[in-house]
Amino acid sequence: MATETKEYSYADVAAHDTKESLYVVIDDKVYDVSQFVDEHPGGEEVMLDVAGQDGTEAFEDVGHSDEAREILSKYLIGNLKRSATDPKPVTTPRSTASTSTDSSSGGLPSFVYAILAAAVAAGGYYYMQLQQQQASA
Incomplete structure (x- = not known):
């Protein structure tokens, strides 16, 4: 070193x-x-x-x-x-007691929003796929 x-x-x-x-x-x-x-x-x-x-x-x-x-x-x-x-x-x-797991402070870490957005996008995609399958059946 x-x-x-x-x-x-x-x-x-x-x-x-x-x-x-x-x-x-x-x-x-x-x-x-x-x-x-x-x-x-x-x-x-x-x-x-x-x-x-x-x-x-x-x-x-x-x-x-x-x-x-x-x-x-x-x-x-x-x-x-x-x-x-x-x-x-x-x-x-x-504070070691208040980290990303403590949402009582009013805010969520940005990665939580990213996960939620990805889940909503995936759910929307699968819903659209299901609708297309039902329409073609």
Whole structure:
């Protein structure tokens, strides 16, 4: 392992905002997650939304597991060196008791909406197929 940690400016990170070259900042650490985009369980759109930006709030809002954090650690490339002109990080209180399984806070994680949308789409598709079969019989 290298003993020296590379530092990236916010501009350095912002230059990597595509699927092919995707950097994201989580807790002032810089990760090159380009190779993980296609494997991300939430889909590539979720990652592209925070590409080249500070994704700490989005990462914490979902309530990632310890396994997800371990996977993320494999993509660590350095630390963010903030300057006075950089956007300020958005911080939200972190609670281990309230994660993605707690919907009493009024909101559901985005992946729940994606699953619901897929279920409705599949149900609609099968309903249309059934209607076509009945019409041709």
